[in-house]
Every structure is written in C-alpha cells, then in structure tokens.
Amino acid sequence: MKEFTIVGGGIAGASIAYHLAKKGQHVTVYDRFDQGQATFASAGIICPWTSQRRNKKWYRLVQEGARYYPAFIKDLEQTTNQPTGYKQNGAICLFKDDRIQQLAYERISAKQEASPEMGSVTKMAKKDVKALHPYLTDYYPAVFVEGGGQIDGESLLTSLKKGVLAHGGNWLVEDVDPRECQGTVIYTAGAWAGEFHDQPTIRHQRAELLHFQLDEDADAMGTPVVMGLGPMYIVGTGAGNSFAIGTTHEKTEEFSVAPSAENKAYLHHEAERYFPDVNIDDHKVSVGLRPFTRDSLPFIGYNDDNIFVVNGLGSTGLTAGPVIxxxxxxxxSGEETTLNLADYGYYE
Ligand SMILES: Cc1cc2nc3c(=O)[nH]c(=O)nc-3n(C[C@H](O)[C@H](O)[C@H](O)COP(=O)(O)OP(=O)(O)OC[C@H]3O[C@@H](n4cnc5c(N)ncnc54)[C@H](O)[C@@H]3O)c2cc1C
Incomplete structure (x- = not known):
C-alpha cells in the first residue's frame, strides 16, 4: 500500500482519490473549497461527440470519459448508496438553418461507429423540438443525440467524498502547500495552481450561469440538455421548472466571483430567446473559474518538483474527470492504462 496526498478536491482530485482508495491505497485529500471551484459551478453536460474541436488527444480523453460514465456512476452509487444526479436524457443541438443542421448531422453521426455509447443521432424538424422540450423555441432545426447526459457537480463531489471515506481514505478541509506533503503528491488545484508552481502554466476563465425558473410547470430534470447556438447551452437544474443557461467566457487573472449585472442581463436576454413564450424568473447567477492550459489540452504528469499534476481540464472537465x-x-499503482498518459504529460 502506497501513501498519496492529494491537494485540491474538485473533480480531478476527488476522482483520483476515489479510484486510488478503491485499490486499497492510503489516500488523504486536502481541499479548501475556494469560492469559484469549477466543479461546484459546472453545468455538467456529458456530450463530447457534438464538439467541432479537432484535437485528437483531447477527443480520445473525453470520448473515453463519456464511455466510462454509466459504469462509474453505477459503482459510485452502489458504494455510497446515494444518487449522484446523473441522467442521460439526450441532447438537443440547435442550428441556425437547415443547411448547417445537415452538415452537423453528417459530422456527428460519422462518430457513431467508434462511439456506440452516443446512441442514435437524428435530425429534428423545427416543429418536433417541442415534443422533447415543451417550452423551448421552435425557431431552429435540431439534431438529437440520444446518449447526451448531465451530472450535478455538487452531488457528484458529495458522493466521491463519501466514496473516498468508505474505502478508508481521509478528506480534510485545509489549505496546504503541496511541496510540504507526504508520500506521492498529486496537485489538482484548478485555477489556483499558480500559487505553488508555474509549469504547466494554468490560466482561467470566469464563467457565469444564470439560474432561472419558467413561469409554467415543466419537468426540468426530465428534459434533454440543449446545446444552443454558439457557446450557449441550457440545462435542467432541479425539480419542477428550474433551468440554467450559460455561459460567459472571460479570460481573467482575477479570482473574484462577484456576479456581473451586465452578464446577467445578457444571459437573461438569451434565456428569453430560447423560451420566447413563457416568463422567466431569474433566481441567481453562479460563477466558476475554469482552469485551462495554453492549448486547452489537460495536463497529466509530473512537474519539475516531482509532483504529479492534473490540471487544465477546461470546459469538459466533468466529462473527463472520472476517467482521468x-x-x-x-x-x-503501476498498472496498465487504457489511455496513453504520455499524451498529456507535456510542457509548453
Ligand atoms: C460554469 C461552468 C460550467 C461548466 N460546464 C461544464 C460542462 O457542462 N461539462 C463539462 O464536462 N465540464 C464543464 N465545466 C468544466 C469543469 O467544471 C472543470 O473543468 C472541472 O470542474 C475542473 O475541475 P478541477 O478539479 O480541475 O478544479 P476545481 O473544481 O476548481 O477544484 C480545484 C480545488 O482545489 C482547491 N485548492 C486549490 N489550491 C489548494 C490548496 N493549496 N490547498 C487545498 N485546496 C486547494 C480549490 O479550493 C478547489 O476546491 C464547467 C465549468 C464551469 C466553471
């Protein structure tokens, strides 16, 4: 049995801790739960197949991440006897017009053979969208991806922490310096990594989500996730008619998580565009800090201080976190891996 100290308890640290503890390793997690923790703030969409990003190493990681989710959730829920909020209601991807819908349909369905877990991929006429999402606009044609899913970041972390403890690990709410820790040190500090090392360079984006309720009965948790135009998406967030729309993407060096009135107005306007026939009651704006490397490929490997760093999970960290x-x-633990981790242990 080896000793591991993990500094940072977002999805990266919590998932590594859980999998190590399951193997019987001796694990201690230190997490100070900074405001802006990305995992807590996340929208939790698991649908990597619709992305237009071409980086193959990134795609291998998120594809394997989505493939692993159902088995991972089953195991975690059995261990903790607690729901994680995972659901797989599919994803509705909206497009500007029929031509772009057709191109997207061809691009997405071409990935099906290598990723059968994405389920069926179907084109939807504008008029059919409401059958799956009653109050959503019928202004745009869509592609429906059956395997699209969603996880609640907060519930997932609660379950992972419980799972770590159930397998004999420790979880402490503490601020620590990774250079002063015992055993093999795994540094998963998200946006705050620069406090103790500068390789790889981690930058962050501030991302805001507007949480709102529709002024009509709706089954938010039963509806598919919606990938809107550009970077906009909509997810159900709770029982009844609670949804969230986002996000904003602001590169910043600041760590403030105070919501901005300007971004709130922008997101409210976007919500009205996607739900044109119902009133929207704003509830709150949540802010998270997404950690990025320079080329947006996660870093997984040792740094110059012989600390094992996992960071830069970017905008798909909840998708990749469990498989990482x-x-x-x-x-x-000296075992074979499915992915070639050397692909992610680079320096800029
Ligand atoms: C608004 C938003 C929406 C998102 N939507 C999606 C999505 O739909 N799908 C998807 O796949 N991904 C999504 N993401 C991305 C995903 O949430 C992140 O990539 C992921 O959560 C990053 O996890 P992490 O563990 O690296 O960092 P974090 O979750 O930020 O965790 C880092 C932790 O380390 C702690 N820490 C730092 N330094 C120390 C120290 N010295 N001592 C102790 N603790 C320390 C911090 O307090 C923090 O708790 C979204 C992110 C945001 C912000």
Whole structure:
C-alpha cells in the first residue's frame, strides 16, 4: 500500500482519490473549497461527440470519459448508496438553418461507429423540438443525440467524498502547500495552481450561469440538455421548472466571483430567446473559474518538483474527470492504462 496526498478536491482530485482508495491505497485529500471551484459551478453536460474541436488527444480523453460514465456512476452509487444526479436524457443541438443542421448531422453521426455509447443521432424538424422540450423555441432545426447526459457537480463531489471515506481514505478541509506533503503528491488545484508552481502554466476563465425558473410547470430534470447556438447551452437544474443557461467566457487573472449585472442581463436576454413564450424568473447567477492550459489540452504528469499534476481540464472537465481518476490511479499503482498518459504529460 502506497501513501498519496492529494491537494485540491474538485473533480480531478476527488476522482483520483476515489479510484486510488478503491485499490486499497492510503489516500488523504486536502481541499479548501475556494469560492469559484469549477466543479461546484459546472453545468455538467456529458456530450463530447457534438464538439467541432479537432484535437485528437483531447477527443480520445473525453470520448473515453463519456464511455466510462454509466459504469462509474453505477459503482459510485452502489458504494455510497446515494444518487449522484446523473441522467442521460439526450441532447438537443440547435442550428441556425437547415443547411448547417445537415452538415452537423453528417459530422456527428460519422462518430457513431467508434462511439456506440452516443446512441442514435437524428435530425429534428423545427416543429418536433417541442415534443422533447415543451417550452423551448421552435425557431431552429435540431439534431438529437440520444446518449447526451448531465451530472450535478455538487452531488457528484458529495458522493466521491463519501466514496473516498468508505474505502478508508481521509478528506480534510485545509489549505496546504503541496511541496510540504507526504508520500506521492498529486496537485489538482484548478485555477489556483499558480500559487505553488508555474509549469504547466494554468490560466482561467470566469464563467457565469444564470439560474432561472419558467413561469409554467415543466419537468426540468426530465428534459434533454440543449446545446444552443454558439457557446450557449441550457440545462435542467432541479425539480419542477428550474433551468440554467450559460455561459460567459472571460479570460481573467482575477479570482473574484462577484456576479456581473451586465452578464446577467445578457444571459437573461438569451434565456428569453430560447423560451420566447413563457416568463422567466431569474433566481441567481453562479460563477466558476475554469482552469485551462495554453492549448486547452489537460495536463497529466509530473512537474519539475516531482509532483504529479492534473490540471487544465477546461470546459469538459466533468466529462473527463472520472476517467482521468481511473487512469491516474492505475498509472500510479503501476498498472496498465487504457489511455496513453504520455499524451498529456507535456510542457509548453
Ligand atoms: C460554469 C461552468 C460550467 C461548466 N460546464 C461544464 C460542462 O457542462 N461539462 C463539462 O464536462 N465540464 C464543464 N465545466 C468544466 C469543469 O467544471 C472543470 O473543468 C472541472 O470542474 C475542473 O475541475 P478541477 O478539479 O480541475 O478544479 P476545481 O473544481 O476548481 O477544484 C480545484 C480545488 O482545489 C482547491 N485548492 C486549490 N489550491 C489548494 C490548496 N493549496 N490547498 C487545498 N485546496 C486547494 C480549490 O479550493 C478547489 O476546491 C464547467 C465549468 C464551469 C466553471
């Protein structure tokens, strides 16, 4: 049994801790739960197949991440006897017009053979969208991806923490310096990584989500996630008619998580565009800090201080987080991995 100290308890640290503890390793997590923790703020969409990003290493990671989710959730829920909020109601992807819908349909369905877990991919005429999402606009044609899913970041972290403890690990709410920790040190500090090391360089984006309620009965948790135009998406967030729309993307060096009135007005306007026939009651704006590397590929490997760093999970960290945990735990336990982790252990 080896000793591991994990500094940072977002999805990266929590998932690695869970998988190591499951193998019987001795694990202690230190997390100070900064305001702006990305995992807590996340929208939790698991649908990597619709992205237009071409980076193959990134795609291998998120594809394997989405593939692993159902088995991972089953195992975690059995261990903790607690729901994680995972649901797989599919994803409705909206497009500006029929031509772009057709191109997107061809691009997405071409990935099906290599990713059968994405389920069926179907074109939807504008008039059919409301059958799946009653109050959503019928202004745009869509593609429906059956395997699209969503996880609640907060519930997932609660379950992972419980799972770590159930497998004999420790979880402490503490601010620590990774250079002063015992055993093999795994540094998963998200946006705050620059406090203790500068390789790889981690930058962050401030991302805001507007949480709102529709002034009509709606089954938010039963509806598919919606990938709107550009970077906009809509997810159900709770029982009844509660949804969230986002996000904004602001590169910043600041760590403030105070919501901005300007962004709130912009997101409210976007919500009205997607739900044109119902009143929208704003509830709150949540702010998270997404950690990025320079080329947006996660970093997984040792740094110059011989600390194992996992960071830069970017905008798909909840998708990749569980499989990163599985792979890093296998690698650090001297076992074979499914992914080639050397692909992610680069320096700029
Ligand atoms: C608004 C928003 C929406 C998103 N939507 C999606 C989505 O739909 N799908 C998807 O796949 N991904 C999404 N993401 C991305 C995903 O949430 C992130 O990539 C992921 O959560 C990053 O996890 P992390 O563990 O690296 O960092 P974090 O979750 O930020 O965790 C880092 C933790 O380390 C702690 N820490 C730092 N330094 C120390 C120290 N010295 N001592 C102790 N603790 C320390 C911090 O307090 C924090 O708790 C979204 C992100 C945001 C912000």
């Amino acid at each position: 945990g599985r792979e890093v735990a296998a690698f650090l």
